Amino acid sequence: MGDLISLTISGIANGSAFALLALGIVIIFRSTDTVNFAIGDTGTLVTFIAISAITAGIPLAVSFVMAILLAGCIGVATERLLIRPLGHGQHLLFVALVITIGLGLIMQAAMGAVWGHTPQPFPPLVAGWVEVGGVAISLNKIAATLVALVAMALVAWFFGYMPFGIAMRASAEDPFAARMLGLNTGRIAAIAWFLGCGLAAIAMLFLAAESALQPHLAHSPLFRAFAGVFLGGLTSMPGAVIGGFAIGVLDNIAGHYISANYRDTIVFSVIVIVLFARPAGFMGSIRKERV
Amino acid sequence: MIASTGNRRRVARAAAILLAGLATWIAIGPAQLFGDYIGFLIVAIGYFAIVTMSVSMLAGFCGIWPIGHTAFTAIGAYVTVNLALAGLPIEAILPVAILAAAAIGYLLGMTAGRFSILYFGLLTLAVSLAGFEIIGRWEDFTGGENGIGVPAIASLLLGRAIRLSDAGGYSLLLATLAFLVTDFVCQGPVGRRWLAVKSQRTASMAVGFVPPRENATAFSFSAALAATSGSAMAVAIGYLDPEGFSLNTGITMLVATVVGGTGSLVGALFGASFIVGVPELARGTSNVAPFVYGAAMIVVLLFLRRGVVPSLLNIASGGTRGTRMQKQPSESASGDLAELVAEVLPSAGKELRIENVSVNFGGVKALQDVSVVVPAGRAIGLIGPNGSGKTTLLNVLSGFVRPRAATSVRIGDTELLTLRPWERVSAGFGRTFQHAELFAELTIRDTLRIVARKGRKARREAGLNLVEPDAVAERIIRGLGLDNVAESLPHSLPFGIQKVADIARALAAGAGMLALDEPFSGLDADESAKLRAILRELRAAGVTILIIDHVVHEIFDLAEDVYVLDFGCIIAHGKPNAIRSDPKVREAYFGITEPEREASHA
Numbered sequence: 104m105g106d107l108i109s110l111t112i113s114g115i116a117n118g119s120a121f122a123l124l125a126l127g128i129v130i131i132f133r134s135t136d137t138v139n140f141a142i143g144d145t146g147t148l149v150t151f152i153a154i155s156a157i158t159a160g161i162p163l164a165v166s167f168v169m170a171i172l173l174a175g176c177i178g179v180a181t182e183r184l185l186i187r188p189l190g191h192g193q194h195l196l197f198v199a200l201v202i203t204i205g206l207g208l209i210m211q212a213a214m215g216a217v218w219g220h221t222p223q224p225f226p227p228l229v230a231g232w233v234e235v236g237g238v239a240i241s242l243n244k245i246a247a248t249l250v251a252l253v254a255m256a257l258v259a260w261f262f263g264y265m266p267f268g269i270a271m272r273a274s275a276e277d278p279f280a281a282r283m284l285g286l287n288t289g290r291i292a293a294i295a296w297f298l299g300c301g302l303a304a305i306a307m308l309f310l311a312a313e314s315a316l317q318p319h320l321a322h323s324p325l326f327r328a329f330a331g332v333f334l335g336g337l338t339s340m341p342g343a344v345i346g347g348f349a350i351g352v353l354d355n356i357a358g359h360y361i362s363a364n365y366r367d368t369i370v371f372s373v374i375v376i377v378l379f380a381r382p383a384g385f386m387g388s389i390r391k392e393r394v
Numbered sequence: 395m396i397a398s399t400g401n402r403r404r405v406a407r408a409a410a411i412l413l414a415g416l417a418t419w420i421a422i423g424p425a426q427l428f429g430d431y432i433g434f435l436i437v438a439i440g441y442f443a444i445v446t447m448s449v450s451m452l453a454g455f456c457g458i459w460p461i462g463h464t465a466f467t468a469i470g471a472y473v474t475v476n477l478a479l480a481g482l483p484i485e486a487i488l489p490v491a492i493l494a495a496a497a498i499g500y501l502l503g504m505t506a507g508r509f510s511i512l513y514f515g516l517l518t519l520a521v522s523l524a525g526f527e528i529i530g531r532w533e534d535f536t537g538g539e540n541g542i543g544v545p546a547i548a549s550l551l552l553g554r555a556i557r558l559s560d561a562g563g564y565s566l567l568l569a570t571l572a573f574l575v576t577d578f579v580c581q582g583p584v585g586r587r588w589l590a591v592k593s594q595r596t597a598s599m600a601v602g603f604v605p606p607r608e609n610a611t612a613f614s615f616s617a618a619l620a621a622t623s624g625s626a627m628a629v630a631i632g633y634l635d636p637e638g639f640s641l642n643t644g645i646t647m648l649v650a651t652v653v654g655g656t657g658s659l660v661g662a663l664f665g666a667s668f669i670v671g672v673p674e675l676a677r678g679t680s681n682v683a684p685f686v687y688g689a690a691m692i693v694v695l696l697f698l699r700r701g702v703v704p705s706l707l708n709i710a711s712g713g714t715r716g717t718r719m720q721k722q723p724s725e726s727a728s729g730d731l732a733e734l735v736a737e738v739l740p741s742a743g744k745e746l747r748i749e750n751v752s753v754n755f756g757g758v759k760a761l762q763d764v765s766v767v768v769p770a771g772r773a774i775g776l777i778g779p780n781g782s783g784k785t786t787l788l789n790v791l792s793g794f795v796r797p798r799a800a801t802s803v804r805i806g807d808t809e810l811l812t813l814r815p816w817e818r819v820s821a822g823f824g825r826t827f828q829h830a831e832l833f834a835e836l837t838i839r840d841t842l843r844i845v846a847r848k849g850r851k852a853r854r855e856a857g858l859n860l861v862e863p864d865a866v867a868e869r870i871i872r873g874l875g876l877d878n879v880a881e882s883l884p885h886s887l888p889f890g891i892q893k894v895a896d897i898a899r900a901l902a903a904g905a906g907m908l909a910l911d912e913p914f915s916g917l918d919a920d921e922s923a924k925l926r927a928i929l930r931e932l933r934a935a936g937v938t939i940l941i942i943d944h945v946v947h948e949i950f951d952l953a954e955d956v957y958v959l960d961f962g963c964i965i966a967h968g969k970p971n972a973i974r975s976d977p978k979v980r981e982a983y984f985g986i987t988e989p990e991r992e993a994s995h996a
Contacts, residue, residue: 375517
């Protein structure tokens with residue numbers, strides 16, 4: 104039982120990165136119907152830039168903030184240059200996704216070319232360990248969880264109380280009506296991509312501090328984030344966050360009790376079962392298509 | 395005549411594939427034109443072309459994009475190795491590998507309809523990630539991370555073990571066969587059904603196609619192709635490395651598909667050459683391939699959306715495909731429709747009886763205790779303001795909406811409510827759509843042919859002379875005056891003709907009762923007149939018709955009886971003249987009652 108509690112706690116800590124990525128994926132999807140496969144690589148790329156900045160003597164906090172803002176700008180540029188020219192339409196859903204896969208390939212290759220493929224150590228924000236229920240958890244991970252929670256709270260505040268955030272939610276519900284009301288959908292898309300990629304940058308900064316930095320760092324967390332999005336539903340922001348945390352816990356428990364060798368398989372099997380029961384996830388909605 | 399041209403084209407394509415396969419084999423095998431290394435690259439293009447084709451046909455013909463088809467190449471490859479270790483000959487191994495992949499593919503494909511295309515793509519990704527992990531860990535079957543060598547495989551046909559020198563021939567043979575079979579399947583009725591389901595899932599159900607089954611067969615076929623590629627790969631390379639089935643490889647297949655162009659055989663070959671060629675050309679400079687792949691994907695999708703090969707073909711043919719052509723239909727061969735109906739409809743003239751149907755959406759009562767009778771061979775109108783429940787009733791008839799309560803909905807003696815949407819057309823229920831909803835990638839002729847196959851059994855049982863689908867299609871084309879437009883794609887046709895083609899499609903399916911959803915909306919006066927003439931003749935020929943429309947005067951003109959729906963209830967029913975002057979109807983439509991009107995005049 105003690106195991107279970109400690110596994111849950113460390114799972115939640117791991118899950119905070121998945122939850123941030125998942126939230127970013129959902130924010131972007133709601134604004135432009137695009138699943139951004141390059142979101143993790145965008146985060147990794149700015150993490151590399153941050154480490155170069157730190158090496159060059161720029162203070163850690165400044166480097167981090169710069170990295171997050173830069174990720175947001177990359178997101179905005181992606182939407183402007185690669186996604187918007189495609190136009191709109193159901194059949195473009197997958198075209199947009201494949202384009203971001205292409206972008207991810209380029210980013211990974213670029214990181215490999217500039218910084219190499221050997222893992223690089225990354226300075227942890229907070230050094231030290233703390234014992235929770237018999238399991239050692241790094242202070243870094245706890246800090247990451249706290250920062251993730253703060254970021255999510257900010258996002259919730261933005262979408263819940265800020266006029267522009269409310270307008271963005273309205274636009275996601277009905278883009279046509281939003282345009283009729285004079286909302287600037289171009290600006291909405293830009294802000295969504297900025298926020299989404301910025302959140303991904305926070306996630307990747309902490310994942311790098313947790314392990315080490317290498318061009319394919321986003322690979323595994325991104326798919327766990329997708330699993331979280333599956334669980335919560337592609338259209339629900341709270342769903343994505345809860346889904347991300349749930350995957351972190353599930354991953355940990357499955358790795359401990361069933362088999363550490365088959366973590367992906369177990370996580371994805373659960374997702375598949377959930378999808379059969381609820382194709383839209385637990386909190387998502389299936390978009391009504393006209394019959 | 396046209397049918398034989400089509401067959402001749404298919405034979406020519408098959409001959410071209412065979413010749414190309416044979417020529418390649420002679421070039422790298424007996425003739426040794428290129429030397430071993432180039433020869434091996436050509437073989438690699440061969441087996442990559444098979445798996446690219448498996449992704450490409452799924453994307454092009456079904457709109458399903460599998461991100462992780464590596465799971466199925468892995469099944470093909472590892473089954474080949476393990477059965478070879480057990481001493482089985484290749485002639486026994488290959489069918490087992492193909493069947494295993496096809497069976498798993500079928501199960502996965504059945505679920506495609508439950509999800510959006512996006513979710514399904516991500517689901518295949520999950521399958522491939524899990525598959526990759528299993529490959530890395532299941533050492534008895536795969537050799538784990540270290541990989542596994544392919545043993546000597548016996549061949550009954552050769553009468554000896556396959557040597558390394560035979561391996562290229564094996565790959566090319568499989569590639570040639572795979573291309574032949576894929577071309578046969580995709581250019582034939584099955585491929586057309588896939589295209590129909592892809593472009594109009596709803597309308598395809600209304601003519602009797604079963605989307606989940608079509609998706610499942612397509613995915614199963616695609617998985618079988620991928621497994622074939624895996625088997626060829628195993629024999630040609632002689633060693634299986636788990637990396638060959640990683641997500642990166644899966645994405646490379648996506649690159650090949652996107653670059654070559656979906657749904658195109660030549661495109662698959664081009665795409666496979668691209669993913670084999672780029673790393674070769676970039677040898678020495680590390681990491682160039684991913685740059686090129688990523689850039690190629692983005693550039694092709696932004697500028698040559700359909701892929702290199704289809705876009706080039708389009709340019710070569712002068713860009714005529716897809717351009718808008720105004721075509722005049724030939725004048726409807728008037729007076730001919732009675733004959734047409736007698737020749738092609740197995741069961742003209744059945745009564746439609748809707749009894750006490752109620753539908754709720756949440757708390758909204760969309761239909762309350764609605765009963766409508768359309769007597770055999772008559773035309774009945776159903777009118778009502780927006781939101782009155784007309785479309786909901788049609789969706790109940792089609793099987794897309796399940797009523798909360800209903801006594802029955804019958805065609806003749808057949809109860810429709812217990813039937814699935816796609817089973818209803820065999821009972822004689824046919825419908826048209828407000829926006830025609832024709833199959834976007836099929837010509838009118840192909841649409842009618844493929845739909846007429848669904849009506850073949852019913853026509854035979856009814857003892858009709860005209861049973862063969864192609865003949866039925868030609869008869870309907872002639873009868874409805876669609877000759878000049880039969881070879882056109884729907885989007886190039888004026889809306890009025892699309893609506894006639896929609897009726898033609900329902901007739902081809904063998905529906906003796908037609909429910910028409912706003913047939914006159916969006917038509918100009920000329921088009922309306924033509925459609926009205928067709929509907930009059932169909933009615934005179936004994937087809938039972940239910941017209942649902944806003945255009946009230948058209949309904950008054952055609953229908954013998956009119957029902958009026960408002961807020962989910964039938965508020966009036968009677969002869970058109972009586973309905974015209976019914977105060978309740980006037981109130982529903984104009985929002986004012988007679989006394990008020992008089993008062994306002996006074």
